[in-house]
Amino acid sequence: MHELAVxxxxxxxxxxxxxxxxAGKVVSVSVRIGGLSDLVNEWVQRYFDHLxxxxxxxxxxxxxxxxxxxxxxxxxxxxxxADPRTREEIRCPLCSSAEMTLAxxxxxxxxxxxVVNGFGA
Amino acid sequence: xxxVRLIEVREELLAENRQEAGxxxxxxxxxxxxxxxxxxxxxxxxxxxxxRAVRALKDVFQIAVIEGDIEAMVDAEKMVREGIPAVQIxxxxxxxxxxxxxxxxxxxxxxxxxxxxIIENVGNLVCPAEFDTGAARRAVILSVxxxxxxxxKYPLIFSVSDLLVINKTDYLEGSDFDPEALxxxxxxxxxxxxILSLSCRTGEGVSEWTRWLADEIEVFRNK
Numbered sequence: 001m002h003e004l005a006v007x008x009x010x011x012x013x014x015x016x017x018x019x020x021x022x023a024g025k026v027v028s029v030s031v032r033i034g035g036l037s038d039l040v041n042e043w044v045q046r047y048f049d050h051l052x053x054x055x056x057x058x059x060x061x062x063x064x065x066x067x068x069x070x071x072x073x074x075x076x077x078x079x080x081x082a083d084p085r086t087r088e089e090i091r092c093p094l095c096s097s098a099e100m101t102l103a104x105x106x107x108x109x110x111x112x113x114x115v116v117n118g119f120g121a
Numbered sequence: 122x123x124x125v126r127l128i129e130v131r132e133e134l135l136a137e138n139r140q141e142a143g144x145x146x147x148x149x150x151x152x153x154x155x156x157x158x159x160x161x162x163x164x165x166x167x168x169x170x171x172x173r174a175v176r177a178l179k180d181v182f183q184i185a186v187i188e189g190d191i192e193a194m195v196d197a198e199k200m201v202r203e204g205i206p207a208v209q210i211x212x213x214x215x216x217x218x219x220x221x222x223x224x225x226x227x228x229x230x231x232x233x234x235x236x237x238x239i240i241e242n243v244g245n246l247v248c249p250a251e252f253d254t255g256a257a258r259r260a261v262i263l264s265v266x267x268x269x270x271x272x273x274k275y276p277l278i279f280s281v282s283d284l285l286v287i288n289k290t291d292y293l294e295g296s297d298f299d300p301e302a303l304x305x306x307x308x309x310x311x312x313x314x315x316i317l318s319l320s321c322r323t324g325e326g327v328s329e330w331t332r333w334l335a336d337e338i339e340v341f342r343n344k
Contacts, residue, residue, distance in 0.1 A: 002216055002217055002247065002248035002251055002252075005215065005217070005219065005248075005252075006134060006135065006251070009134060009135050009136070009137055009138060010134055012137055013130065013132055013134065013136055013137075014130075017128055017130050017132070018128065021128040023128065027125060031134065033134075036276050036277040036280060037251070037277065038247050038275075038277070069276075071309070074312070084272075084273070084276040084280075084306075084309065084310055085273045085274065085276065086273070087270070087273060089305065090309055098305075098309070099312070100309055100312075101312055102280055102310055102311070105276075105280075106277065106280065106281070108133065108134045108135065108251070109130075109131065109132060109133045109134055110130040110131070110132050110133075110134055111129075111130060111131060112127050112128060112129050112130050112131075113127070113128050113130055114125055114126075114127055114128075115125070115126060115127075115128055116123050116124060116125050116126075117123075117124060117126075
């Protein structure tokens with residue numbers, strides 16, 4: 001739903017880093033997004049294709065890597081993956097405590113971009 | 122020869138919004154104005170909850186409202202009729218409010234005369250969760266008719282909020298809404314969240330909400 005706004009921001013970040021790095025063209029963009037995010041990959045790519053027209057990022061492939069949602073047990077410190085969308089009770093697999101804190105899953109950042117130098121540069 | 126190379130970015134995707142939200146937070150801190158970002162589905166009681174709080178606290182605190190509904194001016198007009206300073210943001214169909222929109226709305230308000238601003242975000246459990254508005258606290262409302270499974274479907278919003286208000290508890294009787302299951306689902310995402318149950322219609326539990334808001338405003342001002 002909010003993919004357009006997110007993609008606008010993504011393009012700004014990509015262009016800023018590409019320009020600072022003296023790139024002639026952006027080939028790909030690697031993005032890491034936590035499992036709690038509802039972003040739909042396909043829409044991010046479609047909006048990016050549209051928004052990047054006429055910029056050096058036109059035609060870049062967006063690679064989205066999902067970071068699994070994990071919890072840290074408040075009792076024993078064990079970090080384990082679990083699906084917060086499950087109806088089942090989540091318990092630590094080591095000590096079976098039900099007290100836990102979200103460790104990963106809310107990430108949303110641009111990891112790296114792949115660029116080529118300007119022709120004739 | 123075309124040489125492909127990597128540029129490490131490692132920057133938040135919504136970096137620009139985060140930056141502006143930080144600026145807003147600093148400005149409100151300077152002015153001593155507490156801002157709350159209130160989020161929920163459409164129809165779960167954002168406007169009613171705000172009206173309840175402003176009426177209860179009007180002799181103590183000056184509260185203004187920033188309205189972010191896609192629907193024209195309905196909610197802002199309700200506020201103005203009550204004598205509450207209100208700014209309507211027309212999101213132009215956007216599904217959430219972001220920091221630049223809030224920065225523009227703040228220019229319409231007399232910050233020096235205010236103690237508190239409540240943002241009535243766009244009715245939506247998905248998008249508002251992703252965007253920092255610069256508010257000091259975030260609250261989410263879940264009304265009983267929506268069901269106790271919402272934290273399973275929209276975990277992010279429950280994981281980023283400081284307060285969960287369960288509204289319309291007058292609908293609990295005869296429903297299959299399980300308050301204990303809801304608590305457990307929310308607390309495993311966010312053990313620090315405060316949970317209040319109330320009914321804006323009957324008024325039951327509403328004083329807990331107004332007390333929470335009053336305490337937050339005071340703590341913020343005394344920081």
